[in-house]
Amino acid sequence: MKWPRRSALTGILLSAGIGACGADERFLSGSGDGGAFVGSSSGGVGTDSAIGGNGNQAGIGQGGAAGSAVDSGADARTDGGPDAATDAGDSASPDGAGLLGSCEQPLTGVGLVSGDTSAMPNDLDPTCASPQGSGNEIVYEITATENGRIELALQSSPDLGVSVRRDCRDATSEIGCADTRIGGEVLSTPVSSGQTVFVVVDGFSSTQSGAYTLDVTVKTAMCGDDALDGGEECDDGGIDPGDGCSGSCAVEACTTPRVLTDTINGDTTSSPSVMHTSCANSLSGPEDVYQFIAPTSGNYQFIVTPAGDTDFVLAVRPACADAALEECADAGFDADPETRDVSLTANESVFVIVEGWGVPDAGAYTLQVSSSG
Amino acid sequence: MADRAALLAGGVLLSALACSSEAPRDIVEPSAAARADSPATPPARAPTQLPQFDFLSTPGPELVLTKLAEFTPEDLPDLSLGTPTPHPILAPSDIEFFPNDSGDALLVLSTGLIVWLDRNMSVVSSFPVPSSSSLSKLGPGDTFRDNEGVLGLTFHPDFAENGYFYLHIVSEPRGGVDIWRLRWKPHLVDSLWDSAKLIFRNDKPQIATNPDFLFNHNGGNPSFGPDGKLYVAMGDGAIGGGLPWSENQSPKLNSFWGKLVRIDPEGIDAPEIVAKGLRNPFTHTWRGDEVFWGDVGATDGDHWEEINRIVVDPATPSTVPDYGWPAAPGPCWDASLAWTGVPLDCSQYVEPLHGYRKDDSTYLDEDPETGVPAPGTVNRSAIILGPAYSGGAYDGYFDDVVLYGDLIQGWIRGILFNEEGTPIADRHVVHHGKWITGFTIGPDDKIYMLGGFVESSAIFRIDVVEPPAE
Numbered sequence: 001m002k003w004p005r006r007s008a009l010t011g012i013l014l015s016a017g018i019g020a021c022g023a024d025e026r027f028l029s030g031s032g033d034g035g036a037f038v039g040s041s042s043g044g045v046g047t048d049s050a051i052g053g054n055g056n057q058a059g060i061g062q063g064g065a066a067g068s069a070v071d072s073g074a075d076a077r078t079d080g081g082p083d084a085a086t087d088a089g090d091s092a093s094p095d096g097a098g099l100l101g102s103c104e105q106p107l108t109g110v111g112l113v114s115g116d117t118s119a120m121p122n123d124l125d126p127t128c129a130s131p132q133g134s135g136n137e138i139v140y141e142i143t144a145t146e147n148g149r150i151e152l153a154l155q156s157s158p159d160l161g162v163s164v165r166r167d168c169r170d171a172t173s174e175i176g177c178a179d180t181r182i183g184g185e186v187l188s189t190p191v192s193s194g195q196t197v198f199v200v201v202d203g204f205s206s207t208q209s210g211a212y213t214l215d216v217t218v219k220t221a222m223c224g225d226d227a228l229d230g231g232e233e234c235d236d237g238g239i240d241p242g243d244g245c246s247g248s249c250a251v252e253a254c255t256t257p258r259v260l261t262d263t264i265n266g267d268t269t270s271s272p273s274v275m276h277t278s279c280a281n282s283l284s285g286p287e288d289v290y291q292f293i294a295p296t297s298g299n300y301q302f303i304v305t306p307a308g309d310t311d312f313v314l315a316v317r318p319a320c321a322d323a324a325l326e327e328c329a330d331a332g333f334d335a336d337p338e339t340r341d342v343s344l345t346a347n348e349s350v351f352v353i354v355e356g357w358g359v360p361d362a363g364a365y366t367l368q369v370s371s372s373g
Numbered sequence: 374m375a376d377r378a379a380l381l382a383g384g385v386l387l388s389a390l391a392c393s394s395e396a397p398r399d400i401v402e403p404s405a406a407a408r409a410d411s412p413a414t415p416p417a418r419a420p421t422q423l424p425q426f427d428f429l430s431t432p433g434p435e436l437v438l439t440k441l442a443e444f445t446p447e448d449l450p451d452l453s454l455g456t457p458t459p460h461p462i463l464a465p466s467d468i469e470f471f472p473n474d475s476g477d478a479l480l481v482l483s484t485g486l487i488v489w490l491d492r493n494m495s496v497v498s499s500f501p502v503p504s505s506s507s508l509s510k511l512g513p514g515d516t517f518r519d520n521e522g523v524l525g526l527t528f529h530p531d532f533a534e535n536g537y538f539y540l541h542i543v544s545e546p547r548g549g550v551d552i553w554r555l556r557w558k559p560h561l562v563d564s565l566w567d568s569a570k571l572i573f574r575n576d577k578p579q580i581a582t583n584p585d586f587l588f589n590h591n592g593g594n595p596s597f598g599p600d601g602k603l604y605v606a607m608g609d610g611a612i613g614g615g616l617p618w619s620e621n622q623s624p625k626l627n628s629f630w631g632k633l634v635r636i637d638p639e640g641i642d643a644p645e646i647v648a649k650g651l652r653n654p655f656t657h658t659w660r661g662d663e664v665f666w667g668d669v670g671a672t673d674g675d676h677w678e679e680i681n682r683i684v685v686d687p688a689t690p691s692t693v694p695d696y697g698w699p700a701a702p703g704p705c706w707d708a709s710l711a712w713t714g715v716p717l718d719c720s721q722y723v724e725p726l727h728g729y730r731k732d733d734s735t736y737l738d739e740d741p742e743t744g745v746p747a748p749g750t751v752n753r754s755a756i757i758l759g760p761a762y763s764g765g766a767y768d769g770y771f772d773d774v775v776l777y778g779d780l781i782q783g784w785i786r787g788i789l790f791n792e793e794g795t796p797i798a799d800r801h802v803v804h805h806g807k808w809i810t811g812f813t814i815g816p817d818d819k820i821y822m823l824g825g826f827v828e829s830s831a832i833f834r835i836d837v838v839e840p841p842a843e
Contacts, residue, residue: 131497159492180474180816205493283534311556311568333556333568358556359534 103168106141106198110216113140117160117201117209126163126202128177134161135203139168140216142199144191147221147231152199155184156212159204164189168198179204192230223249233321234274244272251275253289254320260290260352260369267364268310268356277315277355279328284313285356289320292352292369294344301372304354305337310363313355314338320351330357341372433770435838436803438785438822442494443831444480449488449499465810465830467525467594468823471557472532474816479538480823482830483522487540489562494832498562502542521546524593524655529638530601532557537638539572539603541595547587549577552595552605552636572603572640575629577610578622586614590653594811599662600687603636604647606654606666609698623650623698631698633657633666633683648683650696650722656811658775660761663794665775667758668725670702674732677703678756679725680777682794697722704728727788727796729754740784742804755780757809764818767837776802776820778809785809785822785835803835 098104101120107113120136129135142150154162161179164187165171175197176189191197199216203209221229224247226237233254234245241247246255251274258264271286294300304314311334317326329338344350352369356362467481468490476492485502502523521543529537536557543550552573555565581587590608598604609631613620623631626646633648657666663684670676681696697705705719729736734751737743759776774787783806789798808826815821820835 130491130493130495132491132495180476281534281536330558331561332564333558333561334570336567357558358536359531361535 101138103139103198106139106168108142109140109214110142110218112213112215114211114213115201116211117158117203118211120209122203122206124169124200124202125171126161126177126179126200127171127174128161128163128179129202130205133206135206136209137200137202140199140201140214141168141196142191142216143196144193144218144230146193147191147229148219149188149190149221149227149229150197150199151217151219152178152187152189153184153215153217154178154186154201154212155214156210158210158212159208160210160212161185161202161204162187162214163200163202164197165200166195166197168200188227190228190230190232195230223247236272236274244274251289251321253287254351257289257291257320257351260292260367262370263366263368264290265307265364265366266354267307268312268354268362269364271362273356273359275321275353275355276323277313277328277353278323278326279315279330280313280355281358283359285359285361287353287355290352290354290367291320292350294346294348294350296371297345299341299343299372301339301341301370302352303337303339303368303370305366305368306335307364307366309334310365311336311357311361312338312365313357314340315353315355316340316342316350317353318350326353433802434768437836437838438803438805438833439836441821441832441834442490443825443829444488444496445829448496449482449486449830464522465823465825466523467811468813468821468832469526469528469538470813470815470821472528472530476816478813478815479526480830480832481523481526481540483520483524485522487523487526489559490832500562500565502540502544503566520589520591521548524550524591525595527595527597527603530597539595539638541593541605543591547577547579547584549610550575550591550605550607552603554638554640570640572638573605573634573636573644575607575634577630578612580613580616580620581611582615586611589614592651592653593655594657596657596659596664597638598635598659598664598685600635600685601638603638604657604664604685605634605636606651606657607632607634608651608653608655618699621699623652624695624700625649626693633664635685645689646693647685647690648681648696648723649693650698650700651681652698652702654681655755656758658758658761660763660773660775660790663761665726665758665761665790667756667777668696668698669755670728670731671699674752675730677707677725677728677730678754678779679703680727680756680758680775680788681723682726682790683723684794694723695721696725703730726790726794727799728756736779736784736786736801737782739801740782740804741801742806743782743784751782753781757811759785759812759822760814760820762814762820764814766818766820767835771820776812778805778812778822780809781807783807783809805833 099121101107115138117136117138120138122136124137125134150164152162154160162185163177164175166173166175176187178185178187201212201214221231223232223235224237224239226235228235232249233251235249236243236245239247244252246252266288268286268288271288273284273286275287276284302314302316304312306312313328313330315326315328317323327340327342329340331338342350354365354367464483465480466483468478470478478490480488480490486499488499489497491497523540523542525541527539529535537554538557540553540555541550542553551571554570554572556568577587579587589611591610592605592607595603595605607629609621609623612622612630622628626649629644631649631651632646633651635645635647651668652671653669654666655669657664663682665680665682668679668681670678683694701717701719701722704724705717705722731754732752734746737751738745757778757780759778761773761775762771771787774789776785776787778785784804785802787800787802788796791797805822805824809822809824811823813821822833824831824833
């Protein structure tokens, strides 16, 4: 892909440079005037490009002064594949590797920024873009300095979406994606202190590219505000303990999980709904949490069998309140058993979550674990 | 193909929605004396349309139908037998957008295929409705005929929480109506039917001198009311075709045929009849707690297409209003249609809010792209009711307007009702031509129209023509 060296970069430079209004000052840190996020050195847009900045200006990269980022991006341009691993869903041979606004040269910014994807590469495929493939994209890199969440509001005439991922070239690391057709996009994703995430502004399909504005605001974590922040395991909108989510926004069931050894009967009818497994509906039902410690190394099979016509999902994860590495099973519907096989070493602990697929899904079940050799 | 299409178009579709094929020919026309005795007093004028108005008082924006996608049988092969097979019939019956602003939609073909479309109206995937007889056999000479198969879809109002959607299906030839609930899981599209739960079944009594009549009048397009109940408009099922009118089940409260029925979406509570005396209410729409339906009229020619309305009371109704079929088709005062031979007491029937006679060409005359038809050439029609519009995409032009079209005549009009349900304006909106199958509202608040019948299925959007840039 040929890269129009200046015209596109003009848009990018402006995009990253327009103001930082609205950032939560408590969340700000970094070099110089301060920034809500610490930008990467390669993608840093010079402070000169910031328009209307103030003493609390966010989104200022650590990197170079005005102009240097432009040159850096352009010079870094290559058409070869990056060293970074690619994955299913993204281009295996990225055209944009090393370009300013690519994974290797991400922009930084917070507040209201604008840009144009028209002349950008098309390497990444967010999960909420067209199944036939997304359009060109621009990438921002953001590093949180406190626990909290990033709130993104995208406006564009072309059909663009916005997504957040932990690893820029790993689509499976995506932690949020918004791409509807009307009224722009809104997305909120939790971030933990020190965590770097990549914000991808992408066309819904290959024909969708153009100008946009992206309002990036950051919120400091606050337990009980009904929004999941970095550092929180749950947030049910309150701080009362005993309802499944503690006053410090920890999943109470993870503190004292029931122990699974072989077979156990359970019922989620009166269980809390404060967790969310990766294969349940976005609005899911109540859940039960179990801990299983493998007596010996080997393969284990977990099966949940509904007693009635409840639609359960089954998740097995190493960390009780973190879905990042979980194995999740949702292969059926009402009354169908769900099965997940995992390989464990002796004394390895995993947490098993039985969750209703949707909000109304609750009921009795049998959970069984067996060694499968 | 063309011959088949023409055959279907002329012989099946019209008989299905506007049909008269089951109309008994031994009906005793009411005598002149009986007409004179009718307590219904005809107007001094004998209009062939209910009151005409100037419609919306101000000229509206220039509107156009934008074609977004068109599918042929090769695009949407029949899957009902397990092997993708191009089938000459698509027979679209409904399109509904997911209630999640994704812009994705489900296109329903009465042949038994549900097509998942993305916001660009590109096919993402599809899944068949299984049937032991294969719904692909739709058409004369085959097992199924139109007005059978899959006749509508609606999403649960809490779809975001439960993923439920509902299908209105006649799954067996000459069979009854089943309402199925399914759960949408995008990663399990190929096995969605595994989630199906039958929540309502309305068996069809096989009583007719010619059972072939029984393919007809199965209603369609279910919807949710503000009370959270599922409303199913049921035609009279063409039950009793060729038999005395006393066999028609629309007036009978021991039958769900010819009724507006309110159903527990979980299928637990007993269904309730909300209105009776319906003929073939293929489409209906909501405005607050009012439901409007289009009732397709009988015999071609001097019968009527109706728009009816009821204000729904969440409480179980103590009485069920009668909308007249078959005793009083069309407006009760039209004594010429009082074909039961019995003097009518029109006070016992709810008159349609609006309507037009099948042989009236006024709406074609007002369609500038159709032109004035030759006298005596207009006698077929089938009303397709669209949404009661409350969105913001047309600068207020369609506020509270109920869109409606005619499947056969091909025009789209809008009608404005006041709060009492009295029509106060009615005017031509835009031209399409044959066939107008249904309407829906997109997540962009635009009005979408489903068109096509035999050989294609097309999706359109009503857009405002933007003035050229200076």
